Amino acid sequence: MSAVISASILASDLLNIEKTVSELENSGIDMIHYDVMDGVFVDNITYGEVILKKMRSITDMFLDVHLMTIKPLALVGGFANAGASSITFHLESSSDAFETIRAIKSYGLKAGISIKPDTEADKVIPYLPYVDSVLVMTVEPGKGGQSFMFETLEKVMIISEYIKASDCKCIIQVDGGINTETARLAYDAGARNLVAGTFIFKANDMKAAADSIRF
Ligand code: DX5
Ligand code: ZN
Helix, strand or coil, X not given: CCCEEEEEHHHCCHHHHHHHHXXXXXXXXXXXXXXXXXXXXXXXXXXXXXXHHHHXXXXXXXXXXXXXXXXXXXXXXXXXXXXXXXXXXXXXXXXXXXXXXXXXXXXXXXXXXXXXXXXXXXXXXXXXXXXXXXXEECCCCCCCCCCCCHHHHHHHHHHHHHHHHCCCCCEEEEECCXXXXXXXXXXXXXXXXXXXXXXXXXXXXXXXXXXXXXX
16 A cells, blocks of 8 residues: 555645645645644644634545544544544543544544554554554654654554554554655555655645655
8 A cells, every 4th residue: 555645734834724725635645634732732732623614615635633632532523523534632632542433433534543652552552443543653742843753663563563463454644754764664664644744845846745755
């Protein structure tokens, strides 16, 4: 399977979302990655369901919502109604993971579960048969433009081995510090959905940048 590319709009020109969405549509990028930060689970605050709904009103693209929030379960309905295509939440949040997965699925959306760099792979494995994707954070969540943490690759490999050895259909997503070098390493370790912000939006040609990491 070739890599699915998700563009994190956190690194885009947020004063021109409409232009960005149209460029993404024309670039063949597979998904728009929408980082939601609540100032509690992580220090920063980004955007919520209101802006997502505006984006949904101008595009049919897959909207990949990444909730870096302390109580994701409480937000599932709002983001589903705003037009999310998938919702990923953190295992380290305070919501019950199975209940949150069930809530996301009840809206017919794809469900993802994420772990921060310090969380071991074995903590997330029990949930893998019930989700569509597992997001292994390759930076500390909370801001864009950070350097890839190479030590997280081992977790990608462990999870990938587990998926291969089981009937599980879930795919591994990586997020943070992705560029041509780190994308290759993550792909070789077993990741099949690569999220890139700075790499795509600071490139002169976003289509060429995305194509260069679609192995
Ligand atoms: C980090 C976010 C990432 C981030 C990726 O908290 O979850 O999605 O925007 O940005 P880059 O690619 O710049 O590391
Ligand atoms: Zn993200």
